[in-house]
Amino acid sequence: MSKSLPVVPTSLQVNGRSVEVLAHPSSRLSDVLRDELILTGTKIGCHAGDCGACTVLLDDRQVCSCIVGLGQCAGRSVTTVEGLAAKDGRLSDLQQAFHKHGAAQCGICTPGMLMAATDLLRRNSKPDEQQVLDALGGVLCRCTGYRKIVEAVLAVAQGDLAILAPPAGKAVGSRAPKIDGIAKLTGAELYGADRAPAGSLWLRAVRSPHARAQFSLGDFKPLFAKHPGLVDIVTSLDVPENSFGIFPDVKDQPVFAAITTKTKANTNAAGGAGEGRVRFRGEAVCALVGDYETLLRIRDEAVPITWLPQTALLDSAEALADTREPLHANNPDNILIRGRVVKGDAGKAIAAAAFVAQGAFSTSHVEHGYIEPEAGYAERFTENGVERIRVFASTQTPYMDRDEIARILKLQPGQVHIIPSAIGGGFGGKLDIAIQPMLAVAAWKIGRPVRGVFTRPESMVSTTKRHPATMQVRFACDAKGYLLAADFQGDFNTGAYASWGNTVANRVPIHASGPYFVPNVEANTRAVYTNNAIAGAFRGFGVPQSTLAHETLLDDLAAKTGIDRLEFRLINAIRAGQATATGQVLKASAGLGQCLEALKPGWLKAQAECKAFNAIASSEGKGGKTAHLRRGVGVACMWYGCGNTGIANPSTMRAGLTRAGRIMFYNGAVDIGQGSNTTLLQVLADAIGLPMSDIDFIMGDTDLTADAGKTSASRQAFVSGTASRLAGEQLRARMIALTEAEPDAALRLEDGDLVATDSAGEKRITLAAMPCDERGEVLFGEGTFNPPTLPLDKDGQGVPYATYAFAAQMAEVEVDIELGTVKVLRIGAAHDVGRALNLTQVEGQVHGGVAQGLGLALMEDYQAGKTDNLHDYLMPTVGDIPPIDVFLIEDPEPLGPYGAKGVGEPALIATAPAIFGAIRDATGVVIRHAPATPDRLRKLLLDQKV
Numbered sequence: 001m002s003k004s005l006p007v008v009p010t011s012l013q014v015n016g017r018s019v020e021v022l023a024h025p026s027s028r029l030s031d032v033l034r035d036e037l038i039l040t041g042t043k044i045g046c047h048a049g050d051c052g053a054c055t056v057l058l059d060d061r062q063v064c065s066c067i068v069g070l071g072q073c074a075g076r077s078v079t080t081v082e083g084l085a086a087k088d089g090r091l092s093d094l095q096q097a098f099h100k101h102g103a104a105q106c107g108i109c110t111p112g113m114l115m116a117a118t119d120l121l122r123r124n125s126k127p128d129e130q131q132v133l134d135a136l137g138g139v140l141c142r143c144t145g146y147r148k149i150v151e152a153v154l155a156v157a158q159g160d161l162a163i164l165a166p167p168a169g170k171a172v173g174s175r176a177p178k179i180d181g182i183a184k185l186t187g188a189e190l191y192g193a194d195r196a197p198a199g200s201l202w203l204r205a206v207r208s209p210h211a212r213a214q215f216s217l218g219d220f221k222p223l224f225a226k227h228p229g230l231v232d233i234v235t236s237l238d239v240p241e242n243s244f245g246i247f248p249d250v251k252d253q254p255v256f257a258a259i260t261t262k263t264k265a266n267t268n269a270a271g272g273a274g275e276g277r278v279r280f281r282g283e284a285v286c287a288l289v290g291d292y293e294t295l296l297r298i299r300d301e302a303v304p305i306t307w308l309p310q311t312a313l314l315d316s317a318e319a320l321a322d323t324r325e326p327l328h329a330n331n332p333d334n335i336l337i338r339g340r341v342v343k344g345d346a347g348k349a350i351a352a353a354a355f356v357a358q359g360a361f362s363t364s365h366v367e368h369g370y371i372e373p374e375a376g377y378a379e380r381f382t383e384n385g386v387e388r389i390r391v392f393a394s395t396q397t398p399y400m401d402r403d404e405i406a407r408i409l410k411l412q413p414g415q416v417h418i419i420p421s422a423i424g425g426g427f428g429g430k431l432d433i434a435i436q437p438m439l440a441v442a443a444w445k446i447g448r449p450v451r452g453v454f455t456r457p458e459s460m461v462s463t464t465k466r467h468p469a470t471m472q473v474r475f476a477c478d479a480k481g482y483l484l485a486a487d488f489q490g491d492f493n494t495g496a497y498a499s500w501g502n503t504v505a506n507r508v509p510i511h512a513s514g515p516y517f518v519p520n521v522e523a524n525t526r527a528v529y530t531n532n533a534i535a536g537a538f539r540g541f542g543v544p545q546s547t548l549a550h551e552t553l554l555d556d557l558a559a560k561t562g563i564d565r566l567e568f569r570l571i572n573a574i575r576a577g578q579a580t581a582t583g584q585v586l587k588a589s590a591g592l593g594q595c596l597e598a599l600k601p602g603w604l605k606a607q608a609e610c611k612a613f614n615a616i617a618s619s620e621g622k623g624g625k626t627a628h629l630r631r632g633v634g635v636a637c638m639w640y641g642c643g644n645t646g647i648a649n650p651s652t653m654r655a656g657l658t659r660a661g662r663i664m665f666y667n668g669a670v671d672i673g674q675g676s677n678t679t680l681l682q683v684l685a686d687a688i689g690l691p692m693s694d695i696d697f698i699m700g701d702t703d704l705t706a707d708a709g710k711t712s713a714s715r716q717a718f719v720s721g722t723a724s725r726l727a728g729e730q731l732r733a734r735m736i737a738l739t740e741a742e743p744d745a746a747l748r749l750e751d752g753d754l755v756a757t758d759s760a761g762e763k764r765i766t767l768a769a770m771p772c773d774e775r776g777e778v779l780f781g782e783g784t785f786n787p788p789t790l791p792l793d794k795d796g797q798g799v800p801y802a803t804y805a806f807a808a809q810m811a812e813v814e815v816d817i818e819l820g821t822v823k824v825l826r827i828g829a830a831h832d833v834g835r836a837l838n839l840t841q842v843e844g845q846v847h848g849g850v851a852q853g854l855g856l857a858l859m860e861d862y863q864a865g866k867t868d869n870l871h872d873y874l875m876p877t878v879g880d881i882p883p884i885d886v887f888l889i890e891d892p893e894p895l896g897p898y899g900a901k902g903v904g905e906p907a908l909i910a911t912a913p914a915i916f917g918a919i920r921d922a923t924g925v926v927i928r929h930a931p932a933t934p935d936r937l938r939k940l941l942l943d944q945k946v
């Protein structure tokens with residue numbers, strides 16, 4: 001908050017309390033609430049009035065507090081999320097409804113949503129759905145797909161608020177509310193920007209405005225002289241090992257763009273000089289460290305950097321064609337890596353096939369759009385004589401962060417302590433370290449705690465995106481419609497640094513023939529370095545892009561064979577006992593056929609309704625009410641291997657029985673909103689045989705929890721879920737042994753005692769009297785699970801994943817053929833999840849995935865330098881998301897916890913191709929580039945004279 005301007009006292013009411021704030025009247029209300037009044041429940045996602053996370057009530061009407069000046073609030077009443085619950089801590093009806101209906105996932109938008117809904121409910125206690133949509137339209141949510149939020153607001157009027165906690169042994173498969181839900185609903189949850197040691201310095205990166213340039217740093221001394229609050233300027237020369245990356249053999253990304261110094265002078269107050277190069281717009285070249293006010297005052301242009309811009313290679317074709325100056329010396333052809341899967345002879349099979357479909361497809365950059373920008377702090381400390389560094393930040397992978405920070409600082413991993421903050425959305429984007437290494441380097445060098453928060457444009461320009469893909473694809477089938485071959489050639493623009501490009505290039509060929517039995521497959525991919533935004537992990541690791549291609553071609557083949565599109569998929573759906581493209585024979589849990597069967601009644605009905613609608617619309621003369629509209633329905637399928645691709649994938653979970661008579665669950669899997677804190681605890685509870693309420697938990701702290709691996713690749717429910725079950729079973733066995741009870745005895749914790757009841761009666765152990773370990777635990781259980789996989793050979797043959805998720809989705813759309821706009825009317829989403837550990841959470845994952853899939857299909861198009869904000873970068877709002885019918889298919893996975901496998905990424909993958917199929921059904925136009933924005937669709941409609 002700016003204090004450089006004159007401060008004046010402003011009196012206002014905040015949550016019913018009179019306060020006086022000393023600040024300039026132009027100070028943002030959001031900053032006053034957070035920084036002066038320590039009401040950090042109000043979140044900041046953009047500081048521009050675009051995301052609505054900071055929504056509060058001003059005199060009972062919702063406002064974006066980041067664009068309201070303090071002076072506007074004088075004498076008025078402000079209500080924040082902290083003011084919603086009753087004084088005794090009871091949740092308001094609205095909060096209770098959110099809790100019951102699973103309306104908060106990561107929770108970063110939740111305060112804003114609650115305040116917007118409170119505004120509505122105070123004026124209208126029984127709103128209809130449209131009124132709810134209107135009231136929430138200013139608040140973005142990237143996780144939930146909005147449907148459960150709308151459901152929760154409507155539930156208040158219906159009094160649908162009661163929550164029934166599942167009894168012991170019945171947690172799995174229940175609708176248990178989030179165990180961390182109340183903190184998200186009251187503003188108590190602490191995200192990366194919400195906590196830092198007192199006296200922390202601030203850090204702000206200075207970034208390249210050019211996609212490709214050489215640069216040199218000038219003399220910093222005048223800057224220090226002019227700004228006494230500037231403590232340091234950190235550059236690559238301060239980084240002990242200035243490189244990081246996901247893979248052990250690809251550490252190609254610098255913390256700061258590397259410079260070489262000609263003198264020993266560093267870039268500190270003594271001044272410095274050097275030369276370096278940047279490879280993408282937004283690359284950090286140095287970071288200013290000082291007090292907040294000083295950093296606000298120093299404009300980037302004031303930092304002495306001389307730029308020599310060069311011609312940038314922005315897409316794969318350009319980078320493949322121009323290798324005169326490759327981006328990285330180790331990759332002279334600008335190719336990071338190639339992926340390949342070959343089974344049979346696809347070329348020969350295609351040549352002999354009755355029907356062949358082929359096409360070229362492409363996709364754009366897609367931004368993760370999590371509402372919480374990267375944020376956190378780092379502090380250097382000494383513990384037991386050992387120098388250490390602690391990093392508190394928003395992350396999907398604390399152990400990888402620990403190892404990378406250790407490598408960068410040339411420390412032992414044990415010297416690094418990662419504490420994950422609550423995570424305000426990730427979707428793959430927080431698998432890479434971003435703000436963490438800069439904070440760690442600065443704190444280590446300066447010896448004082450350093451905090452930072454990326455601005456929204458900074459977050460968008462500097463962090464990873466979904467890979468743009470260019471794909472040439474052929475599919476072939478016989479006269480009866482049985483698939484014979486698939487041929488896929490794809491280039492994936494991985495941007496300036498590798499990030500997860502290796503994973504995308506390897507995962508896509510495995511999935512490129514779709515969830516079908518295809519006897520002949522050839523799939524080749526290349527991840528290509530360019531000077532564009534870094535592309536990394538984003539919900540699906542490239543599979544959403546390749547699915548767009550194969551589902552379009554399946555529609556082509558269905559048309560050529562005269563077989564209904566859903567039936568065509570049904571006859572080709574891969575089943576247990578059949579081999580995938582990698583030669584892996586599926587042993588169990590291959591429920592695509594059941595997914596398609598679940599959709600079939602709605603499919604037939606929707607087809608009839610669209611036909612009837614279009615008959616009327618096309619018969620109306622110009623100016624008729626529906627003459628410009630056409631409706632269609634599409635269907636698409638997907639599959640997704642759960643976990644890492646063909647490499648070790650372990651997770652370890654631990655649970656202890658404390659002397660206080662509680663269970664402590666040490667859960668190293670970070671919950672990024674998908675609900676793993678809750679679902680893994682459900683698994684543990686049932687494995688022990690105790691109610692969830694007996695269990696406390698610690699998430700992801702690298703000093704306290706074991707390594708559960710990263711939260712990505714839809715692996716935590718499957719991998720960490722099984723580890724949780726094993727930990728619970730071992731603890732239960734030890735509790736049974738301690739009580740000398742029968743194996744199936746009922747256990748309970750009561751007044752600090754462990755009580756076992758079996759056929760012989762009740763046995764009671766007073767835990768406080770028992771010896772314990774250094775954690776205060778009398779007993780513990782530990783479980784490790786590493787799903788069985790086999791590495792792929794040179795032709796991509798092997799067992800890359802232990803299990804696969806399957807789904808079929810259908811979309812009904814209405815196309816305005818004059819404007820090129822598309823309204824999605826309804827989505828049906830049938831998902832084989834093995835076992836739904838928590839019905840509410842699984843539905844929420846599906847809803848959220850569908851919303852992101854809709855964005856991928858119709859609107860999301862990131863362009864560096866043009867759409868680096870949430871105003872120009874369009875993501876679905878509450879009004880864009882139609883009703884979603886979720887069909888949960890439970891074809892149990894024997895290796896999964898109680899049969900479960902992943903759903904996080906599968907939820908998104910089939911949505912966009914289903915929408916494209918529906919647009920084609922409505923208009924005849926085939927979409928070959930995502931997103932199908934109105935301008936692009938309008939052009940296609942005109943070209944085809946629709």
Ligand code: FES
Pocket residue numbers: 103104105106107108109110140141142143144371424425673
């Ligand atoms: Fe809405 Fe995460 S729950 S952004």
